[in-house]
């Protein structure tokens with residue numbers, strides 16, 4: 001298989017935390033966005049802190065990590081409070097490796113480890129945060145002044161070929177499952193693999209969709225091939241989500257949603273959540289020095305994309321990546337660029353089908369919106385563009401939790 005540097009790089013960006021460098025402009029917030037955040041429930045539908053914590057065990061999420069430093073990540077409890085963010089869906093992410101029973105068992109064990117460390121975070125900070133399993137948990141916690149952590153699974157790989165694992169992970173708290181990551185798996189075709197394998201959903205993938213409907217787990221179509229999307233939307237009895245995808249009309253990459261997909265989600269009653277990953281927002285020129293530095297990692301990136309690096313080797317690779325980002329900062333799109341995607345989605349779908357899935361700690365981060373402490377900047381930009389408080393409430397999680405309620409309503413776990 002020919003190695004595709006760009007694609008591998010994009011995969012890397014999607015998977016791991018990157019530099020938090022940044023040219024973040026000084027914030028000059030009027031009181032209004034913060035006041036709105038006090039009045040509404042705000043939800044970020046996709047943050048990759050668990051894998052970041054796994055790869056950087058020395059990171060302390062209970063303290064304020066100074067924004068902009070290489071090892072600060074983009075989420076911690078203190079900055080979440082600063083940003084007026086009430087709830088997050090933490091991604092329980094596994095990189096797609098081999099598909100045999102031994103590798104499947106390892107993926108399941110890895111997902112369990114990531115859930116364990118998220119539960120530990122909550123246990124260590126019981127006064128501030130709780131695991132949430134249903135929308136009402138988040139609304140209740142917000143009234144009590146507590147934050148909520150929901151669990152989503154990014155890549156269904158840990159299910160292996162055993163349908164009973166859907167119930168297993170439901171019992172562990174998983175409330176959405178992204179069917180694939182950057183490669184095909186036993187359930188479905190991915191949008192970024194070299195070639196299709198199933199023509200959409202596999203027969204097992206179809207059973208998993210039905211089982212998710214039965215249990216009340218949201219089906220996440222970010223990362224999946226368009227053919228998988230169409231199979232899912234035909235089969236599902238409940239609304240679906242794209243937890244972190246933007247608009248293909250503005251940036252033509254397979255990870256974004258084209259207008260036909262957006263219209264289908266509207267019809268289905270679902271939600272598409274804006275992703276803040278630079279390459280999905282706008283094509284940006286990078287310096288030759290940065291390009292050359294990234295090329296020097298190409299062999300390791302290829303190995304990583306094949307799933308052959310150990311966690312230690314992956315950690316070393318990510319450290320080198322951070323160094324390159326410090327030395328040769330990435331030329332990133334801005335907050336205004338990503339809100340252009342939102343405007344387009346609203347034009348196609350209306351206000352009831354959009355949300356926010358930053359992908360912080362998984363590659364997300366733009367000029368003006370580079371960590372959770374900067375969330376009010378989004379609200380400020382929405383106000384400047386004429387969105388009402390009622391619109392903003394829907395964008396900031398109201399739509400996602402409405403979908404979640406409908407998913408529960410069609411399930412047998414009402």
Ligand SMILES: [Zn+2]
Nearest residue numbers: 014154223244
């Ligand atoms: Zn992703």
